[in-house]
Amino acid sequence: MNKYYLTTPIYYPSDNLHIGHTYTTVAADTIKKYKKLKGYDVFFTTGTDEHGQKIQEKAKESGLTPKEYVDGIVKDIKKLWELLEIDYDYFRRTTDEEHEKSVQKIFTKLYEKDEIYKSYYEGYYCTPCESFWSKSQLVDGNKCPDCGRETHLEKEETYFFRLSKYRDRLLKLYEENPDFIQPESRKNEMINNFLKDGLDDLSVSRSTFDWGIRVPFDQKHVIYVWIDALSCYITALGYGTENEENFEKFWPADVHLVGKEIVRFHTIIWPALLMALDLPLPKKVFGHGWILFDDDKMSKSKGNVIYPEPIIELYGIDAFKYFLLREFSFGQDGSFTREKFLQRLNSDLANDLGNLVSRTITMIEKYNESIIPKIGIEESIDEELKSLALSTYKKVDEYMEAFNFSNALEEIWKLIRRTNKYVDETMPWILAKENKKDRLDTVLYNLAESLRIVSILINPVMTKTSKDILAQLGIDEHLTWGDASSWGKLKSGLKVNKKEIMFPRLDIEKELEKLEKANSDLIERRKELKERNRVEENKEVKEIEEKEDFITIDDFSKVKLKVAKVIDCTNHPKADKLLVLTLKIGDETRTVVSGIKEYYKPEDLIGKKVIVVANLKPVKLRGIESRGMILAAEDENGKLTLLSTLEEIDDGATIS
Numbered sequence: 209m210n211k212y213y214l215t216t217p218i219y220y221p222s223d224n225l226h227i228g229h230t231y232t233t234v235a236a237d238t239i240k241k242y243k244k245l246k247g248y249d250v251f252f253t254t255g256t257d258e259h260g261q262k263i264q265e266k267a268k269e270s271g272l273t274p275k276e277y278v279d280g281i282v283k284d285i286k287k288l289w290e291l292l293e294i295d296y297d298y299f300r301r302t303t304d305e306e307h308e309k310s311v312q313k314i315f316t317k318l319y320e321k322d323e324i325y326k327s328y329y330e331g332y333y334c335t336p337c338e339s340f341w342s343k344s345q346l347v348d349g350n351k352c353p354d355c356g357r358e359t360h361l362e363k364e365e366t367y368f369f370r371l372s373k374y375r376d377r378l379l380k381l382y383e384e385n386p387d388f389i390q391p392e393s394r395k396n397e398m399i400n401n402f403l404k405d406g407l408d409d410l411s412v413s414r415s416t417f418d419w420g421i422r423v424p425f426d427q428k429h430v431i432y433v434w435i436d437a438l439s440c441y442i443t444a445l446g447y448g449t450e451n452e453e454n455f456e457k458f459w460p461a462d463v464h465l466v467g468k469e470i471v472r473f474h475t476i477i478w479p480a481l482l483m484a485l486d487l488p489l490p491k492k493v494f495g496h497g498w499i500l501f502d503d504d505k506m507s508k509s510k511g512n513v514i515y516p517e518p519i520i521e522l523y524g525i526d527a528f529k530y531f532l533l534r535e536f537s538f539g540q541d542g543s544f545t546r547e548k549f550l551q552r553l554n555s556d557l558a559n560d561l562g563n564l565v566s567r568t569i570t571m572i573e574k575y576n577e578s579i580i581p582k583i584g585i586e587e588s589i590d591e592e593l594k595s596l597a598l599s600t601y602k603k604v605d606e607y608m609e610a611f612n613f614s615n616a617l618e619e620i621w622k623l624i625r626r627t628n629k630y631v632d633e634t635m636p637w638i639l640a641k642e643n644k645k646d647r648l649d650t651v652l653y654n655l656a657e658s659l660r661i662v663s664i665l666i667n668p669v670m671t672k673t674s675k676d677i678l679a680q681l682g683i684d685e686h687l688t689w690g691d692a693s694s695w696g697k698l699k700s701g702l703k704v705n706k707k708e709i710m711f712p713r714l715d716i717e718k719e720l721e722k723l724e725k726a727n728s729d730l731i732e733r734r735k736e737l738k739e740r741n742r743v744e745e746n747k748e749v750k751e752i753e754e755k756e757d758f759i760t761i762d763d764f765s766k767v768k769l770k771v772a773k774v775i776d777c778t779n780h781p782k783a784d785k786l787l788v789l790t791l792k793i794g795d796e797t798r799t800v801v802s803g804i805k806e807y808y809k810p811e812d813l814i815g816k817k818v819i820v821v822a823n824l825k826p827v828k829l830r831g832i833e834s835r836g837m838i839l840a841a842e843d844e845n846g847k848l849t850l851l852s853t854l855e856e857i858d859d860g861a862t863i864s
């Protein structure tokens with residue numbers, strides 16, 4: 209069986225994911241479903257990229273530990289994938305112990321092979337972007353060229369990966385594998401912007417924060433996020449663990465799907481790291497475009513973030529996935545607006561697909577007692593429909609192979625529209641009225657057959673709708689992609705089952721309001737939840753702080769208390785308030801200086817047993833070294849008495 213391995217990037221769990229993030233995962237899931245229908249053994253990895261300074265700071269702002277903070281978001285991310293019925297095979301968290309161990313092994317291996325060395329890094333550091341910049345790269349004085357925020361000069365001891373030496377091998381890789389970077393334009397970007405003028409070695413550790421995987425042989429450093437994150441693609445397959453079966457089977461990846469801004473990491477750093485590890489390289493990196501909101505970048509501070517949950521709850525996952533993959537061209541940026549979404553719902557889903565399903569099933573019910581008829585009289589117009597269906601399959605298959613979902617869906621919709629037109633042209637209600645049963649049978653069969661093909665072709669994107677149409681046609685067998693490649697496979701005699709309308713027409717004005725409200729309600733709910741967590745967290749922190757008046761038994765056991773006998777006692781020669789005591793503690797004799805001269809005369813103490821803190825750090829008091837402290841109790845009136853034992857006991861006895 210052919211195998212296929214594909215991945216999404218692992219998402220930063222610094223905040224809830226918006227529709228932009230969802231886009232990559234929906235595309236990956238669609239590819240998986242498509243390949244599975246074609247009979248491939250597919251493995252699909254996704255996950256979360258949880259380390260780094262930004263997350264550490266976000267967690268601090270919320271009063272949580274980094275792990276507590278990411279745990280909450282990761283739960284929401286997994287819930288979102290469940291809601292979208294994303295069929296991933298492995299969810300890799302970079303805080304998984306297994307991942308951490310494998311990454312440490314990778315780092316050590318690279319160090320031992322002299323692919324990594326220790327040196328210094330100096331540059332202008334942007335904390336939110338976790339990036340170093342050179343002076344010439346800064347904008348407006350000392351601002352980060354990526355986010356426009358202030359940077360600061362930092363010099364840091366760091367480990368470097370010898371990235372520079374891989375420049376030529378990378379250029380050769382692109383040349384020999386023209387499909388390695390897709391779309392083509394991104395390849396040119398990599399060559400012209402990064403490789404043409406040579407590459408610098410890459411800083412791969414940090415010592416200025418500690419939320420990361422430790423460099424195993426130098427605990428001061430944590431492994432910088434990119435080695436940590438990129439390795440997820442192989443650690444998710446068990447690389448570096450006892451069980452590398454999946455790695456042996458699925459590596460190298462057939463495709464890494466990534467957003468355009470991280471193409472550089474995946475086409476320069478990642479292959480170079482793999483070359484250094486002597487591992488096979490992925491076959492393809494596809495850099496898709498960005499989803500903007502009204503032509504603007506989505507961001508929390510601009511208040512224009514669109515979350516997927518309200519859309520899915522109101523209109524279902526298929527409408528959402530259809531829109532994402534139909535509206536935007538996968539390689540390019542596109543702009544999301546709620547109007548466009550609702551318009552497509554009305555035109556493509558309600559008018560075209562929903563209408564075709566509903567009229568086909570209704571007519572079979574009405575004119576043939578719900579049974580799919582046998583073909584009767586054929587006419588030339590049928591040929592047109594047939595040949596369009598067959599050419600649609602071919603085109604859709606080609607577009608799907610190229611991850612051109614938008615064109616693939618467009619072709620399917622051409623077939624849907626043509627089939628609707630076929631209804632208008634053949635007018636089955638007239639055929640029924642005129643009792644032309646043989647012709648009517650053919651028309652009804654052809655409509656059902658076209659729908660069968662459509663439902664297979666939309667399956668990778670609109671799985672629920674596809675199953676729903678097949679169920680309405682009375683088909684319950686498992687179909688494969690190839691079943692859409694020929695006309696006439698539909699069995700006559702099947703009984704159709706009408707269900708309620710799949711995509712009712714919507715009042716756009718009303719829905720717009722609903723959608724906007726649902727999105728802002730969700731934002732409010734999340735804010736409140738965060739606030740509530742913070743309040744509760746503060747309460748807990750306070751309680752813990754109050755509890756900090758207590759010490760644990762371990763704390764107490766650090767203090768070594770002993771019974772000591774005073775064998776000599778004199779006034780301190782240089783101090784008015786101090787006595788110098790010679791104590792016998794078992795076999796040992798030691799000197800302790802104590803500020804009790806106003807309470808005791810030396811002769812009162814000689815021969816008495818006292819309690820001494822035996823492991824106190826020695827101090828010199830007015831020239832005499834005191835090795836310990838004797839315990840005394842003092843009341844509010846200033847009365848002071850030395851502590852002793854209730855019964856007589858040998859000196860050297862331990863107190864616990």
Ligand code: MSP
Pocket residue numbers: 216217218219220227228229231232257437438439440465466467468469470497498499500506
């Ligand atoms: N953690 C890194 C990836 C490490 S992979 C070894 C990261 N995470 S991210 O959460 O910032 O982004 C994850 C993916 O979401 C990226 O591919 C990014 O391009 C994509 N998107 C984030 N916002 C997006 C849009 N508005 N539109 C489309 N995709 C976008 O980068």
